[in-house]
Amino acid sequence: MSQQELLTVEGLSVTYYGPPDVEAVHEASFDVRRGEIFGLAGESGCGKTTLIAALTRLLPDNGAVTAGRIMFAGADWLKLPPSEVDAWRWRKISLVSQSAMNSLNPVISVGEQIVDAILAHQPQTSKREAWDRARALLRMVEVDPKHVHSYAHELSGGMRQRAMIAMALALEPDLVVMDEPTTALDVVVQAQIIHQVRTLQEQLGFSVIFVTHDMSLLLSIADRIAIMYAGEIVEVGSRERLNREAAHPYTRGLIESFPSVFERKSRVGIPGAPPSMVTPPPGCRFHLRCPARLTMCDTVVPEERVLDAAGHRVRCHLYDSVEAIGQNGRN
């Protein structure tokens, strides 16, 4: 692992024990570099949230990592004992979770929820200092600092999400995981918050894993993007690369299924529905919905291929002939 990488995930598989047992993530590999926004996209139910839960070591009791490893900030993250993980939480990795509406404790004030995180990890901080920092954090995300004493129900959805972001940055973590942070917000607020995240990220230099099903959003903010389908990462590449020539048919489908403001073209979308995760289809998991399907796709599982020196990788039989790095393998 080079200095540049903050997080490296290798062959990660996660299973929820049933009955029936469900392998929600299958052999996922990617890395997140220091100071970048790494996008993770895919349809609902493709395993994004499970992957995030495994990364943050917050899997529910019936879920477990069955294969692979995660190197995070130089440590074998999955092997760290729970006490050490708790000590690392928020200082190295923090979370902005899916619904701002329900992520704040309704009965204690916003400030207290920032302060308790600070005091849990920096017990030498005085209470006054911690509250001052809570105010400063709110100011940083452009929320009036008087709201430290507000409760969740007194804030608008956008303010709550900003407060959550302020909270996530309280201990200046290396990595902030954002799980669909703007999905529940209207587009105007969404744009403001995305802009804010980008600005703060440039100022403070933390890395972001940004999870969403909104491809258009990722194409505007992420440095690199991973595409997930049915528990697998099918393509990883830079934003420019994916925007210009996405390799996997699924990625192309995703990109084509959102409307463009400038062009009047019919949206194609992807026919069919995601497969059952209990019994994933044999061969390539996407073959049932794939417009470029080959005969072998029905039975042979595609290997991952590296398409260029920048690490553009794809898991698709269309690129089986690509051997050497640096070639564009589109036939």
Place this chain on the structure above:
Amino acid sequence: MRYIVRKVMFYGVALWAAVTLNFVLPRMMPGNPAEILLARFKGRVNPAAIHAFLIAFGLNVHQTLFQQYVSYLGQLVRGNMGISITYYPEPVSQVLAQALPWTLLLIGAATIISFILGTLAGIVSAWHRGGWFDSVAPGVFTLTSSFPYFWFALLALYFFAYRAGWFPLGEAYSGTRASFAISNWPDLLYHTALPAFTIVFTSIGGWLLSMRNNMITTMGQDYILMARAKGLPRRRVMYQYAARNAILPNMTGFALSLGFIVSGALLTEIVFSYPGLGYTLLQAVQNEDYPLMQGTLLLIAVAVLFANFVVDLLYVRLDPRVRNE
């Protein structure tokens, strides 16, 4: 603040309704308490005293119903609820004042202990869901909650008091005079322990199960996941995040049971010959003592309202969401 004003108004109206019902009900009953009274005292009191009684009961036949109602309210404000027939010539207010402390002590303590223990057990049970405590406690306490209380109390009295002799057979204090002096507390506790235990033992299961269920629902909330993601100490997540939210729905149930403390656990007080309000109510019913019945029922109604009011105020402290309603 508006919430509190609204609540005060609500309870004011409810209190008025309770007081008025208490006036109307006896007058709607077949027969007349005065007739029973007269029959009881026939030949033993002079007509002037009887007339005084009737006025004391607010049953002055020369008044219209409305005049009776007004004078009833007037008497009530002055704390005059008539004279008890059972304990003649003690006024009802005095009989109630004597019985109330015992009930508050026994049933009050038992209810609060049961609520606290049951709630704590529910929290622990849900937090370690599937653990050894969770696989034992809910089952055991569901079983104890389904014991017929009368049967269980008699059993406890027979084994622990009569056979083993660890506890007294009944009453609330030794000797003939009750005293709440500090020096007398060991004796009071000695008398209260067994009846209180029987109440706690049979009522704790309800609190445990409802708290456990609330906790399990709450623990699925996103803010619990966030609290864990923040790496907060387990204790803080368990109490400040999970239990603090899970207890809210239970407060209403607690308010109701606090109110019913005053009605006394009738069975407990009968089995343990405990001189509380439940026992008094039983006496009143057996002796057709209308003034005492009326007084007891009024006291119960007021207590239920008062307990609910207190819990509503407490709710304001516990749940910020009701403050700006």
